[in-house]
Amino acid sequence: MNCREPNSLGFNTYACPDHPGETCRIPKSCKSRFCSVCAKVQVDNWVANVTQMFPNCNYFHITFTVPSQFRELLFAKRPLLNAVFATSVETLITFCAEQGFLPAITAVLHTFGSDIKRHVHIHIIISAGGLMLSGKAERYTLFMERKRKDPKAKKRVVTVVTDRPKWIHFHDFPYKVLHKRYQALLIKHIKERINKNLLSANPDPDFKPFSDLNVTRSFFDDLRKIYRKGFFVHASGERQKLACTVKYIGRYARRPPLSKLRITEYTGDMITFLFKDYRNHERPVLYTLRTVEFIKKLVQHIPPHYFNVIRHYGLLASRVKAAYRKLTDKLLPPSAEVKPASDWRERQTAYRGKDPMICSICGKVMAFVSAHLPNPLSLVKARFQAAYP
Template sequence: MPEVQDIFVKYGTSYRKNHKLPLHISKAMSSIQDCRTSALGGHVEVCEECGTTDISYNSCRNRHCPKCQTLTKERWIHQQKSNLLNVKYFHVVFTIPDALNSIAFQNQKIVYDILFKAAAETLTELALDKKYLGATLGFTSILHTWGQNLMHHPHIHCIIPGGGLNNLGKWVHSRKKFFMPVKVLSRKFRGKFLYYFKKANLEFHGQQRYLSDPLDFNAFLTPLYQKEWVVYCKSPFKDAAGIVEYLGRYTHRVAISNRRILSLENGQIRFKWRDYRDNSKWKVMTISAEEFIRRFLIHILPPRFMKIRHYGFLGNRNKATKLKVCKELTHTPTIPEAIISTIQLIQRITGKDISKCRCCGSDKLSRYSYFGKSPPAISQIA
């Protein structure tokens, strides 16, 4: 089965010649192309008992690389287990209209920050209203910028415990369904987003250049105030156990996983995608390699941009105090965060103990790192 890396190796050079790429996108592309190849160096493991030798290449560790997210995801999930409460959880998604997508792409950091801010303030302010909950929430927000067809589709996933802390320091449970109507969420979010969007220092290029005129910009925004924005809440989780794996599905996902790519032939890429507009049916899409690369690179985030953010009593300022109180009030057992090694994580994922020889099972392994395209000869290691 072909991978994103294979597509970059075969067609990346010609794509770079035909398109001028920003430095951070070019670097991400190079990292994915070189991941787990001799270009990044590697290490040699020699069993002192039977002499078995294994050569492994280094990972690129780029957050957009399909190969490098499994281990990072598992480590993040392990760290988050200590933050879970003994309550049900809700999953809420905030989406902006398609008409804003091209502007968002031209102003990624600004618009993505507005998306986070508008969603967070919407949830926080409505939850404080006694009409709905009357308490302070704690939640995690995750940015995704793609749809199943790899087109640009910015949206925020929010994972929210079912309740919060009120002014008296007591825990207030939410209703069985989400604690506020989705239509109220949608309209509040729309107002918040457009308020910050109008104040932002945006740039307009290409077909969007006409929006530099304030009159045209206001005329462009007017229909968006009348449109119902898509905000929806999925069914709640009954306990914290189910949310752990669910979190991992969203936190470290990249635009497309390698397992969805079906073939790479004659410059054409075939991949599976789920059509949510047609009862979530799985379909197959065929596009050119150049178009595939273009769509994939759309989703390379700006440098140092935080795609996972925590709010309320899950924020860094409150975790040491308010989260502790929330655990006591929700009868959540306090589990100290155990340090887990990379070897333990790999064993959990694959079922293999890489600290032992694959042939004789001995744990007497000598490991040698090297840099450069060729590993040293065994005689040189000895």
């Protein structure tokens, strides 16, 4: 809440070497995962870097949602989130291979909704086209994440035409087909992991609801009956320019579960925030929680250590993107260069129209003088007084 406030987190002081009276204070940021101010900087830099990586073409934005019946299991066993990534991407990349091309894909995992409750879904941006595959698509088993702990796991690949590369443009996805494919693959991936646990000598207690084979079979049968048309896959159906798509997805890639601007009241014991009820025509709703419960809801959305919530596939896969980029550069217009605002000075210069680190008298760059850090006890006292006036 106090990010970039000098009295709360401290600041660095800079001064002109020739005119000590000309100073500049740079406030310190909190670097918190839940800070919307710090997230804005991360989003801008991420968008600028990613824009250079993507082929310059149109893109689709597609969202794959996990049914509520799986949420408790996914939060109890976080590695199962890898299955959600694998299922979503396999659904798209298999369909594209049937059309004869390999697309560029970036997937972003979200575990929260507007009300910060558990709501697992994946946002995907996929190119409206791709490099032509060599030979028939049916010959290739298109996607599989390599299991690090399983040396027998084979890496499945696709190959593209390299001697005479061709970019195939694509205009629409049959979303109704994606619903059923996504459902079948997600059930398959999760069922494999559950069955593996059933056969284990030391079953995981987190899989206790699926400890009986008949119960597990009945659970998935009921799930297919509830979702007869398949699991939910949302897409706008409209192709968008690269810059617009990346900027839009950037808000999902780095933003915290809740912006401080949505917090309407804080009394120390209770906290009230605003969210949109998407089941009721995006009607704004006030939600009040105890502070401890609010913190618990936020902390549960912190991803596990070394878990990547942003992943790239297809033409953007780390092992092949350099080689494929050379081909796409020959077939598509070059991407527009975007320079990221990498530090506080550049961002302030762009916002104010002048460099805050330049002396207004002589025009020299100011030098570092000192760093001011607040007393931790005074900081705790100030927060206590604010919570209990």
